Amino acid sequence: MNPSIKQLKAFVAVARSRSLAEASERVHLSQPALSIAIRKLEETVGGPLFARTTRQLSLTPEGEAFLPVALRLLNDWEEAFADLNELFSKQRGKITLAALPTLAAGLLPGIIADFRERYPRINLSLHDVLADEVNQQVREGRADLGFSVPPLASEDLVFEPLVVDRYVMICPLEHPMLGQPSVRWEQLAGFPFIGLNRLSSVRQDIDRIMEEVGQPLDILCDVNQIATVGRMVAAGLGIGVLPSLSFRQIATDGIEQRPLVAPTIRRELGIVMRRRDPLSAATSALKAMIRETANRSCHGP
DSSP states (O other): OOOOHHHHHHHHHHHHHSOHHHHHHHHTOOHHHHHHHHHHHHHHHTSOSEEEOSSOEEEOHHHHHHHHHHHHHHHHHHHHHHHHHHHHTTSSEEEEEEEOHHHHHTTHHHHHHHHHHHOTTEEEEEEEOOHHHHHHHHHTTSOSEEEESOOSSOTTEEEEEEEEEEEEEEEETTOGGGGSSSEEGGGGGGSEEEEEOTTSHHHHHHHHHHHHHTOOOEEEEEESOHHHHHHHHHTTSOBEEEEHHHHHHHOOTTEEEEEEESSOOEEEEEEEEESSSOOOHHHHHHHHHHHHHHHHHHHOO
């Protein structure tokens, strides 16, 4: 049987004071209970730790050797619970997020700023990656939370919806399609098109819809960054399609947008988590802040 923390505390108290009476006050035990704790410890380790005289207790050589070990064990014990308390009280910890660029640049920055102000000792890192990589990072435990579209055929992941986005056509100012309140997907085929990376979830949606309406796009070029789409469109090189959240991030002088209809596509965005792994206290707090912000954006003040 291993020594108990009560026995270690009793041993250290007696070793420091060399008096049962004084040690009993330090550890808030009666002298008989303290004597029993010491005796049980000695029985466990296999020999005496104190040499008893009529006036005081002195450490045996084995007791002298064990004292620094006992002190270290008690210190580690106290530090372990202090560390655990800091984790539960969100005074310390680390959270890693993986998010689509749309959410990494749009929804999350303000939330992360608020979270950092409330919990300044929590270390946060954010990876803006494509949907497949979001799922993979969450699945492998490299990210605590993911923010993306619903994962396909992923029994090990769970998805909680946050917001619904829609696609918009973006074009230069004075473009002829700005005379319409909305744009049909099939109308995109008549203009040079600035496309996003073919591996992105946005581009995969666009290609699927254009195939459904039976109109091929006139691809001028493909780019990797949403901001690059906006700059090339503003330069008059063509039109593009972005989620409305993304357009709000890059809206500048020189570009405008119109909603895309026929069909109107709902793009659900939300939180991706591992199905069987519980969240830390800090991650749960961040998730609650994100959900609260998303609810406010959907329903207003």
